[in-house]
Each structure stands twice: as structure tokens, then as C-alpha cells.
Amino acid sequence: MQDAETLKKELFREEKSGWEGMEEAKKHEIFDYCNRYMSFLNCSKTEREFVANAKIEAEEKGFRDIATMTQIKPGDKVYYSNRDKSMYLAVIGTESIEKGIRIIGAHVDSPRLDLKPNPLYEDSGFAYFKTHYYGGIKKYQWTTIPLAIHGVIVKTNGEKVTICIGEKEDEPIFTITDLLPHLAQEQMEKKLKEAISGEDLNVLIGNMPYDESKVSERVKLNILSIFHEKYGITEADLSSAELEVVPAFRARSLGFDSSMVAAYGQDDKVCAYTALTALFEVENPKTTSVCILSDKEEIGSMGNTGMESHVFDAFIAELLDKAGINRPNLLEKVFVASEMLSADVDAGLDPIYAHVSEKNNAAYLGQGVGLNKYTGARGKSGASDANAEFVAKVRNIFEKNAITYKISELGKVDVGGGGTIAYILANKGVDVIDCGIPVLSMHAPYEVTSKYDVYTAYRAYQTFWKE
Numbered sequence: 001m002q003d004a005e006t007l008k009k010e011l012f013r014e015e016k017s018g019w020e021g022m023e024e025a026k027k028h029e030i031f032d033y034c035n036r037y038m039s040f041l042n043c044s045k046t047e048r049e050f051v052a053n054a055k056i057e058a059e060e061k062g063f064r065d066i067a068t069m070t071q072i073k074p075g076d077k078v079y080y081s082n083r084d085k086s087m088y089l090a091v092i093g094t095e096s097i098e099k100g101i102r103i104i105g106a107h108v109d110s111p112r113l114d115l116k117p118n119p120l121y122e123d124s125g126f127a128y129f130k131t132h133y134y135g136g137i138k139k140y141q142w143t144t145i146p147l148a149i150h151g152v153i154v155k156t157n158g159e160k161v162t163i164c165i166g167e168k169e170d171e172p173i174f175t176i177t178d179l180l181p182h183l184a185q186e187q188m189e190k191k192l193k194e195a196i197s198g199e200d201l202n203v204l205i206g207n208m209p210y211d212e213s214k215v216s217e218r219v220k221l222n223i224l225s226i227f228h229e230k231y232g233i234t235e236a237d238l239s240s241a242e243l244e245v246v247p248a249f250r251a252r253s254l255g256f257d258s259s260m261v262a263a264y265g266q267d268d269k270v271c272a273y274t275a276l277t278a279l280f281e282v283e284n285p286k287t288t289s290v291c292i293l294s295d296k297e298e299i300g301s302m303g304n305t306g307m308e309s310h311v312f313d314a315f316i317a318e319l320l321d322k323a324g325i326n327r328p329n330l331l332e333k334v335f336v337a338s339e340m341l342s343a344d345v346d347a348g349l350d351p352i353y354a355h356v357s358e359k360n361n362a363a364y365l366g367q368g369v370g371l372n373k374y375t376g377a378r379g380k381s382g383a384s385d386a387n388a389e390f391v392a393k394v395r396n397i398f399e400k401n402a403i404t405y406k407i408s409e410l411g412k413v414d415v416g417g418g419g420t421i422a423y424i425l426a427n428k429g430v431d432v433i434d435c436g437i438p439v440l441s442m443h444a445p446y447e448v449t450s451k452y453d454v455y456t457a458y459r460a461y462q463t464f465w466k467e
């Protein structure tokens with residue numbers, strides 16, 4: 001008989017912190033990578049900014065706009081920018097695309113407050129922007145924090161004004177006020193989800209009247225006069241705009257040990273960044289490697305920049321065309337032969353709220369990437385459930401390459417659930433599993449990840465493409 005300790009080591013699933021026994025040099029490598037990640041986040045708070053910066057870095061790494069190429073060959077690096085809000089990148093494999101592609105898909109939109117089409121108003125000497133929140137937020141979290149405004153205003157002549165205000169030290173910020181506790185007795189009695197209503201999320205943007213004349217709404221007039229001087233726009237131009245209110249916080253190292261990252265928008269820019277930078281390391285892969293940076297995931301992936309659109313199919317069809325192998329129904333066959341990691345964040349177990357997680361099947365910060373065989377809620381409703389054969393294949397790839405992972409579920413069975421873009425590709429025939437980074441305070445203005453997991457995801461994604 002074997003002794004119990006050896007047998008346990010052999011038979012039990014191993015679970016430990018990735019930091020344990022790590023050499024200093026490795027730790028430095030991880031911290032350096034995360035410093036680059038945090039700087040990228042600080043200038044990529046919106047989907048448009050992420051795509052713009054991804055494009056710059058991709059071009060530096062030799063990626064070319066697919067539209068400028070008449071044909072493609074193995075080893076080529078190409079990209080397609082979908083209306084500057086989502087992006088697909090590919091490194092062409094030595095094997096024919098016909099045999100399938102390997103996709104890693106993340107999303108670059110994050111929960112935020114969008115300005116309404118007629119946002120500007122004045123009340124009691126204050127000027128405000130009205131907002132309509134985007135994605136699943138806890139509204140009370142967005143009051144009394146510094147906010148920045150990012151986005152574009154498009155004039156009727158097509159001219160596009162890019163706005164980013166509230167990020168630099170010498171720029172003003174904005175905020176949403178809340179009631180003082182002294183007068184909040186009634187508010188405090190309300191349910192948390194009702195205490196702040198959607199219509200209360202009005203951003204304070206000014207308090208100074210234009211001049212001493214008798215015209216009404218002079219604070220609003222003063223704001224419009226500033227806009228006109230600075231951007232050459234009028235109030236009506238705010239209706240053809242996409243202005244996003246995001247936290248003005250910068251990404252920072254978290255903890256005395258600096259082991260974590262605190263930042264806005266890590267769902268899902270953490271997977272988008274790790275996937276993108278992993279693709280930059282891929283040279284002459286056997287299987288064509290494709291990276292998706294999708295938009296609109298947080299509101300259901302609809303619209304022509306969301307994953308539900310057919311623009312991605314058009315991109316793959318263009319690859320087939322330009323590889324000179326396209327024929328009727330080939331695209332469908334390519335999808336059926338393809339494999340994908342749906343790279344989206346996972347809910348990490350939070351000890352303060354451990355009651356919503358089931359400890360055996362929870363993801364923990366610092367234990368590598370989280371693999372979710374399925375998502376969905378309450379009875380796997382709406383889930384894309386990865387086939388056991390594919391789960392085994394991904395496990396094998398990771399284990400061979402010493403990638404630490406944990407297979408988990410998002411929360412207790414009856415508590416809730418979530419979804420990603422996994423099902424959209426799975427419905428086309430692709431073998432898909434969710435593979436992302438566990439996060440604390442998901443969808444909050446400040447989300448927390450482990451630097452170990454961030455780096456592990458970067459390595460895991462590389463491995464999946466290089467295998």
C-alpha cells in the first residue's frame with residue numbers, strides 16, 4: 001500500500017497560490033508585464049480608445065489592414081477594424097484555413113454611464129449631463145467618485161471631435177452627488193437597488209453663469225459657450241455623439257505586496273489586453289490564430305459592432321478569399337472545424353461575500369486562469385456548455401505547458417449567473433470554452449485582479465495559439 005500523503009498528491013486536484021515558491025526573477029517579469037498592462041488601461045478606458053491603441057501596437061508588430069492586401073499567405077499578420085469599436089486580428093497559419101482556426105475572443109466595452117442624446121440641462125444654478133447607464137451596474141457605486149468623459153462628437157459635415165477630459169492632473173473632473181447622511185433617513189430605508197435611480201445619475205458639470213444679463217439658463221449657456229469655443233459644437237451636436245462617463249481613477253498596484261491590480265474596466269480589457277499581447281508573440285503558427293476584440297458584450301452583443309453581427313463572418317470569408325481557397329459553404333465548414341477560448345473575466349471568490357460561491361467550484365485570485373465549462377444561470381439556462389472532449393484537449397494543452405488553471409462556475413447554482421460571447425461562436429459550430437481571469441468587484445468602478453492571473457492568461461493564450 002502507498003502511503004496516504006503520496007497517494008493524495010497523486011490523486012487530488014492540486015490547488016495552491018501561483019505565487020508560492022516563485023523565483024524573484026519571475027515575479028519581476030510578472031510585475032513588468034502588469035505595469036505595461038496598467039499603462040495601456042490608463043489610455044484605453046473605452047472601446048474606441050482600446051481599438052485605436054490596439055491598432056497602433058498591432059501595426060508596430062507588423063499587422064496590416066486586410067483591406068490593403070490583395071492576397072494573404074502563411075505567416076502574414078492582418079487586422080480588420082470594425083467601425084473603430086471592435087477589431088479582429090489574425091496570424092495566418094501554415095496549415096490551410098479550411099482545417100479550422102483557433103480563436104481567442106474578448107470584449108473591449110465595459111459598464112459605464114453613456115450621455116443621453118439630449119444630455120445638457122440647468123437646475124437651480126447647476127449644469128448637468130443626463131446619463132443612461134450601459135451594462136449591469138450597481139448605481140450607488142457611481143456617485144461621489146471622480147469621473148471623466150471620453151468619446152466622440154460627430155458634426156453633420158462628418159467632422160469627428162474626439163473628447164477626453166478628466167484624466168490629466170490639470171484637467172477638471174466631474175461627479176454625481178449624493179445626499180448627506182443627515183438628510184438621508186428616507187433614502188437609507190430604501191432597498192440598495194432603489195436608493196439611487198437611473199434618472200438620478202446626473203453628472204455635475206458646472207455652476208458659473210455666462211454673464212449678468214437677464215437671459216434664462218445662463219449656466220447652461222456658459223457650458224455651451226465653452227464647448228463652442230473648445231470644440232466648435234452647438235447643443236444639437238451632442239445628439240450625434242457617443243460620450244461615455246467613466247471613473248477618473250488610474251490603474252494602480254493593490255496591496256502592500258503589490259500583488260493585485262485595481263482598475264476600471266478590467267472586465268474585459270484584462271482578457272483583451274492579454275489576448276492581444278499574446279497574439280503579438282505568435283509567429284508562423286500551424287493553425288491560423290485569430291483574436292477578437294468585440295464591442296457591446298455588456299448589453300447583449302447586439303448591433304453591427306457586437307459579436308452577434310455577421311461582420312466577423314465577413315472577416316473570415318475575406319481571409320478565405322484572399323488565401324485563394326474560398327468556395328460555397330466553406331465558411332460554415334471552417335467554423336465547425338474551429339476552436340475557441342472565450343476570454344472573459346470570471347467571478348473570483350470574495351471571502352467577504354463567500355456565501356454566493358460554492359467553494360469547490362469557485363475561481364480564486366492567484367490560482368491562474370479560470371476555465372468555465374459552462375455559463376448560464378439557474379439550471380444552465382442559456383448556457384454554452386463546452387464538450388468534455390474539448391475541455392480535455394484544453395486541459396492537456398495547459399498541463400503540458402505548465403499553465404495553472406482552475407475549472408469553476410460563476411456562483412452558486414440558484415444564486416445567479418452570467419454569459420459571455422461563447423455561445424455566439426458555439427452556435428456557428430466552433431468548440432468553445434470560457435477561459436478568463438477571476439475578478440473581484442466585477443462591474444464596479446474599480447475592479448480587482450491578481451497579477452499572477454493576468455500574466456498566466458497571457459501565457460495561456462499564447463500556448464493555445466502556438467500548440
Ligand code: MN
Binds near residue numbers: 107
Ligand atoms: Mn465580460
Ligand code: MN
Binds near residue numbers: 267443
Ligand atoms: Mn461584464
